Amino acid sequence: MTVTSNTTAKNYKFVGTITTIQPVSISLPKTTGMPINSHGSAYIPASSIRGFLRSIAHHAVVLELEKAGKVLSVDQHYMNASGVDTARVVKLGGGYEAVNKNLPIRKKNPLLSLFGNFVVGSHSQIGNALASPNENPLVVLGNGSRSHVFTRNKDLVKSVDENELEYLQKVMSATADTAEQTGSIKDEISKLKKQLSKADPEAKAAIFAQIETLNDEMKEVKESRTGSTESIQRILDGFEAIDAGYTLSHRIQVTDVTGDEFEFFLWVLYKAGYDFRIGGHSNLGCGQIHAEWDVSVSSLNDPKPTKLGKVLMGDDGFEAVPNKDVIDNKLVFDPSKVEEKIRNGTYDFTTY
Structure with missing residues (x-):
């Protein structure tokens, strides 16, 4: 069946899995070892996945701006990378979202719209990656011993x-x-x-x-x-990690976005594909992950989800596999068009 999409703001769901290609280790405040939820499932925290994607988005935007001879101020870097208002220029006040005060910001700065700050609500909802409660994926790695170089090689003295x-x-x-x-x-x-x-x-x-x-x-x-x-x-x-070879369930929802904003989110995933890695101890090869999500779209006009296809993150980087039966499928996107909008000022990352 052939379906068409409408032009209203839409919700996009990514439902699938993250696979640990190498062990993944996360450190959280006041937590010993990897976090475990109330069902006994070890998990990769949403904050780690979200932080990685926001960092990639910020870095990739900065590189495109440099190509156009543009730079962000220190305050603008902090706002885009972390949502932190170091300049103290954002005024608090109720009703920003309710009366669409944030709409001009969202149109000009898709990075901030997707990842948010304390007055612009995030349009991306990124969940924990959960191991099965029936599995025991945790291992201790990096343990061993270290000795003086002059003890190992007595002639060195x-x-x-x-x-x-x-x-x-x-x-x-x-x-x-x-x-x-x-x-x-x-x-x-x-x-x-x-x-x-x-x-x-x-x-x-x-x-x-x-x-x-x-x-x-x-x-x-x-x-x-x-x-x-x-x-x-x-x-x-040593340190605790989710071992290599485990498949964790994962969901992302990108809510109430225009086609341009969803295209920007796909561009962030496309850029993340160059080194899709989460957590610490990268010196021991830790953190490498692959992902596979089924992507669907819905809206108030058409609340039944339409399956757009798949997004894959693997050794070959980002890959979108669109459903050919969907007309104007938003999984078919050109990264260079996003990059041109960044360079020519269509998107303005000084706006917040």
């Missing part, structure tokens, strides 16, 4: 200047002298962290306060010794 031999001895001794102190503090911290899973919110707050105090003590010990503040010869504790 022959290449040290005589004037530095005494200093070398102090550096090597300092690690040994403080290892016992830091080790006992780490043991205490480890015991406290084990109590977190069974603690109520009030108890958790007290435990985190104890951990913070112990971390301060350990920092003092490290900073008082000769050489590096971090112990050179030590056990590497």
Whole structure:
């Protein structure tokens, strides 16, 4: 069946999966290891996925502006990249969305419209990527040990200047002298962290306060010794991650957008395809993910979703696979047209 699209603002749904090609590790405040929801599912937080896409959008826009000899001010960088009003020029007041005060901003600055600030509501709703509660995808990686280079290769000391031999001895001794102190503090911290899973919110707050105090003590010990503040010869504790090879359910909804704004969102995904990576420990190869979403569109005029096709993110980057039965299918888009609008001023990222 052939269908046509109308010109009103529409909602676009991306429903599919994210697959961990390499382990994914995320650090959250006051959270030990990877986050787990109330159903027992490990997940990649929406904030990490959203932050990655917003960062890509900002960086890609800046590169296009540079091609046209344009630059953003420091305040404009902060607003577009983070939604932070460092210039303090955005005035608070109720009813911005209700009376369409934000409509001119949305038309000129699709990045801000999609990702928002404290008076422009985000048009992109990006969910957590959830592992199955029936799976146990978590592993500990990066653990091991590190030793002094002069211990591993005893002949290396022959290449040290005589004037530095005494200093070398102090550096090597300092690690040994403080290892016992830091080790006992780490043991205490480890015991406290084990109590977190069974603690109520009030108890958790007290435990985190104890951990913070112990971390301060350990920092003092490290900073008082000769050489590096971090112990050179030590056990590497490792970190928790969702292992490679797991498929996580994921949803994105882009709401109440025009065709131009949806086209800009596709352009952001297109740019993200060059290195689709989430989280930390990239030095160990972590963070690489692939994604596959079924994309549909609906509106108040036509609330039954129309299937537009698929969007894939893989080793070959971004790929849109449009449903050929849909006339004026918005998955068929030309990235160069978005880039031209950025360069020629159709889009204005100084607007907020």
